[in-house]
Amino acid sequence: MNQHAAPARSNSDLQLRMKVAACTLLIVREKIMNYSGHVSARLPGRDAFLIQPIDVPRSGLRPDHLLVCDYDGKILEGPEGQRAPAEVSLHGEILRARPDVNSVAHFHHDLTNSFTLVEDVPLRVVKNHAIRWKSGIPVHADPAHVANPALGRAVVGTLGPHHAMQIRAHGQVITAESVEAVLNDSIHFVENAQAMYHAAVLGKLKPLSDADIASFETYFQRGRHVNKLWRFYVESAQSEGGVPADWDI
Numbered sequence: 001m002n003q004h005a006a007p008a009r010s011n012s013d014l015q016l017r018m019k020v021a022a023c024t025l026l027i028v029r030e031k032i033m034n035y036s037g038h039v040s041a042r043l044p045g046r047d048a049f050l051i052q053p054i055d056v057p058r059s060g061l062r063p064d065h066l067l068v069c070d071y072d073g074k075i076l077e078g079p080e081g082q083r084a085p086a087e088v089s090l091h092g093e094i095l096r097a098r099p100d101v102n103s104v105a106h107f108h109h110d111l112t113n114s115f116t117l118v119e120d121v122p123l124r125v126v127k128n129h130a131i132r133w134k135s136g137i138p139v140h141a142d143p144a145h146v147a148n149p150a151l152g153r154a155v156v157g158t159l160g161p162h163h164a165m166q167i168r169a170h171g172q173v174i175t176a177e178s179v180e181a182v183l184n185d186s187i188h189f190v191e192n193a194q195a196m197y198h199a200a201v202l203g204k205l206k207p208l209s210d211a212d213i214a215s216f217e218t219y220f221q222r223g224r225h226v227n228k229l230w231r232f233y234v235e236s237a238q239s240e241g242g243v244p245a246d247w248d249i
């Protein structure tokens with residue numbers, strides 16, 4: 001088969017493509033991602049995932065732009081002449097190593113990044129929805145672009161069993177069970193960093209305690225919240241033309 005041939009797509013594949021493209025557009029609308037960064041999604045039943053090409057603007061991503069790559073970052077399907085992002089190994093190695101993860105977002109958000117640029121002020125859980133990261137938010141010491149599989153495996157080692165990480169002086173990695181959840185978590189991760197930054201201006205920080213976290217978890221239903229947030233951002237964007245209204249997502 002031609003390396004870049006696109007086989008007939010099932011409705012579920014098309015919908016997953018729409019979700020990856022929409023998630024990217026929504027994260028850009030929220031000014032979390034700009035000219036670089038990417039969202040990936042594992043293709044069910046395959047050792048492969050969807051990710052955007054290196055040169056397509058994040059602000060104009062469409063389902064047909066997406067590449068299918070294997071965990072080594074090799075393009076299996078995609079538009080002729082397109083290349084994978086320079087950091088495709090970040091996505092491939094995480095998806096290979098973490099069967100609980102079906103979607104990864106990587107972006108370079110400056111304010112969130114600032115917590116890796118100072119000593120003794122690590123990013124903490126200060127907002128209720130940041131309990132997602134109660135196990136910890138590791139910081140990867142090497143600021144390099146995750147430009148090959150060895151660097152991708154090093155990132156996997158730093159991430160461990162956690163659900164997000166910072167790459168020092170570089171950016172963020174968010175992992176989740178679905179594209180909808182990776183949107184949810186990307187937004188809450190940056191909200192938490194912004195809240196901590198603003199609170200630190202006012203006075204001494206009071207991160208959530210274990211008791212605070214347990215209290216919030218008592219009544220929290222992640223699936224319902226993820227769906228609520230997804231619908232809010234999708235429908236807001238579709239009503240304003242930021243995401244095509246005919247995408248069935």
Ligand SMILES: [Zn+2]
Nearest residue numbers: 087106145171
């Ligand atoms: Zn990066």
